[in-house]
Amino acid sequence: MKNVKLICTGCDKEFSVNELHYRCDECNEPLELEEAKDGKISKGNLLNQTILDRYVDFFPFLDINDEISLGEGFTSLVESKKLAENIGIKNIYFKNESQNPTWSFKDRGTALGVQHALKLGYRKIGTVSTGNMAPSVAAYGSKMGLDTFIFVKNNIAPEKLNPIGIYNPNLIKIDGDYGKLYYESLKIGRENDIYFINSDVPFRVEGSKTIAFEICEQLDFDMPDYVVVPTSAGGNIRGIEKGFREFKNCGLIDKIPKIIVAQASGCDPIYRAYSNGDERISRIDNPHTIAHAIENPFPPSGNQVLRMVRNNGGTVVSVADEEIIRAQAILAQGGIFGQPASAVPLASIIKLKNDGYIKESDSVVSIVTGSGLKYTAALDKHDLTSYTCKLEELSEYIREIS
Numbered sequence: 001m002k003n004v005k006l007i008c009t010g011c012d013k014e015f016s017v018n019e020l021h022y023r024c025d026e027c028n029e030p031l032e033l034e035e036a037k038d039g040k041i042s043k044g045n046l047l048n049q050t051i052l053d054r055y056v057d058f059f060p061f062l063d064i065n066d067e068i069s070l071g072e073g074f075t076s077l078v079e080s081k082k083l084a085e086n087i088g089i090k091n092i093y094f095k096n097e098s099q100n101p102t103w104s105f106k107d108r109g110t111a112l113g114v115q116h117a118l119k120l121g122y123r124k125i126g127t128v129s130t131g132n133m134a135p136s137v138a139a140y141g142s143k144m145g146l147d148t149f150i151f152v153k154n155n156i157a158p159e160k161l162n163p164i165g166i167y168n169p170n171l172i173k174i175d176g177d178y179g180k181l182y183y184e185s186l187k188i189g190r191e192n193d194i195y196f197i198n199s200d201v202p203f204r205v206e207g208s209k210t211i212a213f214e215i216c217e218q219l220d221f222d223m224p225d226y227v228v229v230p231t232s233a234g235g236n237i238r239g240i241e242k243g244f245r246e247f248k249n250c251g252l253i254d255k256i257p258k259i260i261v262a263q264a265s266g267c268d269p270i271y272r273a274y275s276n277g278d279e280r281i282s283r284i285d286n287p288h289t290i291a292h293a294i295e296n297p298f299p300p301s302g303n304q305v306l307r308m309v310r311n312n313g314g315t316v317v318s319v320a321d322e323e324i325i326r327a328q329a330i331l332a333q334g335g336i337f338g339q340p341a342s343a344v345p346l347a348s349i350i351k352l353k354n355d356g357y358i359k360e361s362d363s364v365v366s367i368v369t370g371s372g373l374k375y376t377a378a379l380d381k382h383d384l385t386s387y388t389c390k391l392e393e394l395s396e397y398i399r400e401i402s
């Protein structure tokens with residue numbers, strides 16, 4: 001490993017990157033890798049590079065194990081001129097993270113986490129998840145032949161359980177307070193030599209930096225005004241903001257976009273703390289939203305996301321389930337089928353434009369974090385139509401309706 005430190009986001013205490021540390025032993029806030037101060041994008045053939053090869057200067061590894069990669073990252077940035085016109089803004093781009101190997105952004109952080117785990121000599125990995133992180137960690141663990149432990153909620157639906165089970169990890173349904181499992185898993189990990197790649201551990205945050213790096217390259221380093229990220233634990237948005245900060249440090253961009261934290265009103269602890277002017281988040285009782293993937297009532301990086309967004313100058317927004325479903329349909333009209341959580345940024349953009357926060361002259365990037373096929377139950381909320389027709393009447397029928 002290069003000579004870089006892990007630094008506490010709360011009190012600046014330093015920790016070694018050659019040992020497994022997730023959170024500060026003084027103030028319990030999440031740790032973050034020291035910012036890259038200089039670096040450049042590697043040249044090379046994009047078709048056979050991994051994200052780690054391309055952005056190696058921005059990571060602490062002296063050598064990269066390419067075997068770990070499943071081809072994560074390098075996802076499309078899709079512009080929708082029609083939608084920008086309808087919303088009344090200059091440009092809107094969708095970073096389509098459903099193109100990742102297990103159909104969500106989680107694969108970036110999992111690839112980085114496994115890279116670090118193997119460097120430290122771990123042969124056991126794990127995670128706590130009800131959604132996208134579980135299949136991601138299970139897939140990478142399976143590829144590398146690691147002993148993989150996945151803790152899920154007891155009442156998880158088969159639609160979510162089976163796409164984890166197919167990779168054959170140690171899949172454990174936990175009967176008990178799921179909210180306590182994040183911290184419990186870190187303890188179990190320490191006792192059993194399991195590297196838990198949970199939602200906001202430092203190397204998962206490092207993986208999300210590559211979303212920002214790619215956006216910079218895809219926009220030819222001409223920065224948008226806003227980047228809008230659906231936020232739950234806070235790991236992904238922290239990584240995206242850090243990525244822009246590091247490219248600015250290195251002179252690759254001259255402005256950091258304003259970051260917008262997008263939450264669902266059924267579970268919006270960061271929004272509530274931000275609106276109240278609080279420095280710390282409070283737990284939400286009885287969270288409930290159609291955007292299940294962002295339903296964390298007590299996000300482990302919540303306080304740090306508050307500090308980050310205040311420094312960055314962006315804002316926090318919360319949208320109702322009806323706005324989310326409507327945005328999911330609008331996103332699909334633009335050709336992209338995201339899961340409800342991934343429609344939260346678009347719902348937020350529409351709301352912020354109506355409120356006058358986002359202006360006509362603004363360019364906005366929306367992060368579509370995961371695939372709509374992950375949660376097909378949400379399709380019941382849409383008024384979807386199809387027609388039935390006899391084969392011999394088909395020709396006439398098409399003539400009529402076309």
Ligand SMILES: Cc1ncc(COP(=O)(O)O)c(C=O)c1O
Nearest residue numbers: 231232233234235236293369370
């Ligand atoms: C589809 C989707 N969007 C957004 C998020 C939120 O990311 P984070 O928990 O890092 O804030 C998640 C997290 O599980 C997710 O699965």
Ligand SMILES: [Zn+2]
Nearest residue numbers: 008011024027
């Ligand atoms: Zn600390």
